[in-house]
Amino acid sequence: xxxxxxxxxxxxxxxxLIISLAYAFASNSKDVAQVSSGGDSKLKGNxxxxxxxxxxxxxxxxxxxxxKGMKAAADLYGVKAIYTGAPQxxxxxxxxxxxxxxxxxPAGILVTCANPDALKAPIxxxxxxxxxxxxxxxxxxxxxxYSVLSTGNYNAGAMAARYLGKLxxxxxxxxxxxxxxxxxxxxxxxxxxxxxxxxFPGIKVVAIVNDENDQTKAARxxxxxxxxxxxxxxxxxxxxxxxxxAATAIKEANKVGKVKIVSFDTxxxxxxxxxEGIIDASIAQGTWNMGFWGMTFLFYLNHGIxxxxxxxxxxxxxxxxxxxxxxxxxxxxxxxxxxYKVNEVE
Amino acid sequence: xxxxxxxxxxxxxxxxLIISLAYAFASNSKDVAQVSSGGDSKLKGNxxxxxxxxxxxxxxxxxxxxxKGMKAAADLYGVKAIYTGAPQxxxxxxxxxxxxxxxxxPAGILVTCANPDALKAPIxxxxxxxxxxxxxxxxxxxxxxYSVLSTGNYNAGAMAARYLGKLxxxxxxxxxxxxxxxxxxxxxxxxxxxxxxxxFPGIKVVAIVNDENDQTKAARxxxxxxxxxxxxxxxxxxxxxxxxxAATAIKEANKVGKVKIVSFDTxxxxxxxxxEGIIDASIAQGTWNMGFWGMTFLFYLNHGIxxxxxxxxxxxxxxxxxxxxxxxxxxxxxxxxxxYKVNEVE
Numbered sequence: 001x002x003x004x005x006x007x008x009x010x011x012x013x014x015x016x017l018i019i020s021l022a023y024a025f026a027s028n029s030k031d032v033a034q035v036s037s038g039g040d041s042k043l044k045g046n047x048x049x050x051x052x053x054x055x056x057x058x059x060x061x062x063x064x065x066x067x068k069g070m071k072a073a074a075d076l077y078g079v080k081a082i083y084t085g086a087p088q089x090x091x092x093x094x095x096x097x098x099x100x101x102x103x104x105x106p107a108g109i110l111v112t113c114a115n116p117d118a119l120k121a122p123i124x125x126x127x128x129x130x131x132x133x134x135x136x137x138x139x140x141x142x143x144x145x146y147s148v149l150s151t152g153n154y155n156a157g158a159m160a161a162r163y164l165g166k167l168x169x170x171x172x173x174x175x176x177x178x179x180x181x182x183x184x185x186x187x188x189x190x191x192x193x194x195x196x197x198x199x200f201p202g203i204k205v206v207a208i209v210n211d212e213n214d215q216t217k218a219a220r221x222x223x224x225x226x227x228x229x230x231x232x233x234x235x236x237x238x239x240x241x242x243x244x245x246a247a248t249a250i251k252e253a254n255k256v257g258k259v260k261i262v263s264f265d266t267x268x269x270x271x272x273x274x275x276e277g278i279i280d281a282s283i284a285q286g287t288w289n290m291g292f293w294g295m296t297f298l299f300y301l302n303h304g305i306x307x308x309x310x311x312x313x314x315x316x317x318x319x320x321x322x323x324x325x326x327x328x329x330x331x332x333x334x335x336x337x338x339x340y341k342v343n344e345v346e
Numbered sequence: 347x348x349x350x351x352x353x354x355x356x357x358x359x360x361x362x363l364i365i366s367l368a369y370a371f372a373s374n375s376k377d378v379a380q381v382s383s384g385g386d387s388k389l390k391g392n393x394x395x396x397x398x399x400x401x402x403x404x405x406x407x408x409x410x411x412x413x414k415g416m417k418a419a420a421d422l423y424g425v426k427a428i429y430t431g432a433p434q435x436x437x438x439x440x441x442x443x444x445x446x447x448x449x450x451x452p453a454g455i456l457v458t459c460a461n462p463d464a465l466k467a468p469i470x471x472x473x474x475x476x477x478x479x480x481x482x483x484x485x486x487x488x489x490x491x492y493s494v495l496s497t498g499n500y501n502a503g504a505m506a507a508r509y510l511g512k513l514x515x516x517x518x519x520x521x522x523x524x525x526x527x528x529x530x531x532x533x534x535x536x537x538x539x540x541x542x543x544x545x546f547p548g549i550k551v552v553a554i555v556n557d558e559n560d561q562t563k564a565a566r567x568x569x570x571x572x573x574x575x576x577x578x579x580x581x582x583x584x585x586x587x588x589x590x591x592a593a594t595a596i597k598e599a600n601k602v603g604k605v606k607i608v609s610f611d612t613x614x615x616x617x618x619x620x621x622e623g624i625i626d627a628s629i630a631q632g633t634w635n636m637g638f639w640g641m642t643f644l645f646y647l648n649h650g651i652x653x654x655x656x657x658x659x660x661x662x663x664x665x666x667x668x669x670x671x672x673x674x675x676x677x678x679x680x681x682x683x684x685x686y687k688v689n690e691v692e
């Protein structure tokens with residue numbers, strides 16, 4: 001009798017064990033099947049995978065929008081994004097910071113270059129060590145970086161010309177406040193002037209000043225410009241601090257509303273002046289796009305997802321788009337609220 | 347004795363069952379954990395989600411490389427990529443095909459435009475209906491497409507100039523075979539000529555012919571060019587059929603090796619002529635990049651993954667990079683084998 005109980009118990013337990021093992025095995029194969037069939041598992045990174053963003057003048061608001069995009073992509077893939085940079089506009093300092101980051105052997109680096117030539121050597125060193133590098137905002141075109149994601153500055157100037165041209169009804173004198181000899185700013189200026197000439201022949205650029213990206217200098221220079229050219233009806237500023245300086249100059253000259261301002265970027269100061277109606281519009285750069293797609297490119301590269309042909313490295317094939325224009329948008333009173341949020345980092 | 351055996355067997359089986367059940371349970375929770383914690387679940391599409399590629403002259407090899415990239419991305423996200431197009435180079439036919447695709451209400455469309463103006467209306471219609479459209483290779487810049495992914499043609503011409511310039515040691519006469527008045531080809535020609543002028547002042551462009559993208563016409567025109575200018579040492583062809591025609595002309599003139607050819611694209615005919623040593627190099631376009639990143643942009647847009655700010659639609663913010671230069675590469679005898687594979691569709 002007892003013998004039978006143990007015998008039946010053994011049979012029941014054996015059957016239960018077989019079912020249980022079969023289930024465990026099935027669960028496990030399902031798991032394996034998911035990994036091999038589901039494309040998306042490739043898109044899952046390791047939480048210890050570290051990607052750095054390296055900037056210069058690291059405290060300014062502008063980079064926050066870029067890092068926000070990078071962080072969104074890092075969260076999506078389950079990896080870590082770390083922000084750093086040189087506190088000052090100091091090329092040697094930035095090279096030092098970049099070399100410190102390279103020494104940590106991160107999974108990848110997004111870098112904006114205070115100077116294209118000075119950053120070339122450390123970028124090339126990183127890539128030789130197998131750390132992929134992508135530039136954003138300010139490029140180092142002769143380095144071996146995989147891609148650059150930045151604003152098409154000529155197109156940005158053209159966008160400013162079209163907005164100001166319509167605002168002035170296609171007629172009148174305008175001035176420009178810019179940062180002389182800096183490539184980005186020269187391209188914005190050129191796009192602005194050439195588009196006005198081609199599409200708004202009734203508008204004439206009568207003065208160009210160099211504000212050296214300094215709010216006080218901009219205010220002083222633009223005041224002088226308005227005195228020398230009292231018929232000026234519009235000003236294009238190729239840098240954010242120039243725009244804030246222009247607002248000061250126009251308030252002091254009692255010309256608010258009489259002289260239209262189209263500025264650049266979306267610093268809080270600029271957005272506030274748009275809300276107040278002193279700056280008419282500003283050209284916002286696609287900072288979120290720079291960070292988001294830069295991080296995505298690095299991740300896809302590291303995880304073998306971009307693979308146009310096996311051994312592309314051997315054949316000198318670039319598996320990423322080399323140049324991405326991250327675009328611009330016109331910010332006005334109508335949509336200004338959204339741009340306060342674009343730069344917010346939670 | 348037997349009682350004991352069944353007793354011990356029962357104990358062993360019970361322990362095994364507990365371990366097995368625990369394992370099955372653990373496997374299962376691991377499974378669940380993977381799905382719920384991973385950000386990557388956002389990157390998993392629905393197998394019924396259909397994305398179309400719409401081309402013109404739909405039978406040519408060139409689009410295969412583009413579709414290969416699109417297919418790779420669609421497989422990655424677990425969605426469907428479908429190839430279609432107008433068989434001829436016929437703008438009305440392409441508009442009809444695109445309208446038929448729109449009527450199927452697909453999840454998204456990648457389209458290359460036989461004519462930028464004619465395709466504008468159907469592209470805008472699709473977007474109004476909520477079907478995102480991205481252009482590739484040949485753009486419709488005034489349409490409301492989100493992005494364009496294409497070759498920076500000026501840069502492609504510059505790349506050809508640098509390769510041919512070095513090959514000729516910076517000296518001699520060269521000719522160009524192109525498709526007159528087609529924007530892509532004009533830009534390639536301009537990039538080629540301006541780069542030679544700037545970087546290889548010892549090289550002179552002595553003749554330019556219009557091959558109308560026709561192999562026979564190219565051979566005839568280039569034969570005439572070689573007779574009129576017997577000192578020509580190099581030819582740049584801005585289109586693949588021009589390159590094949592140039593090879594015929596040079597063989598007939600017994601000038602193989604004496605006249606260097608830099609062609610365009612990676613059709614099988616071109617690659618074979620590179621292997622034979624008759625065409626010296628060709629400029630390959632980033633076709634895989636066009637399809638892969640175009641498909642990725644559409645998927646990320648549809649799945650709310652690109653979201654620089656909530657309600658970006660309302661504020662007129664483009665959540666995608668508007669312009670992507672998908673790059674070019676120099677194909678020579680050294681790396682030609684890889685390019686046979688780039689265009690292969692399994």
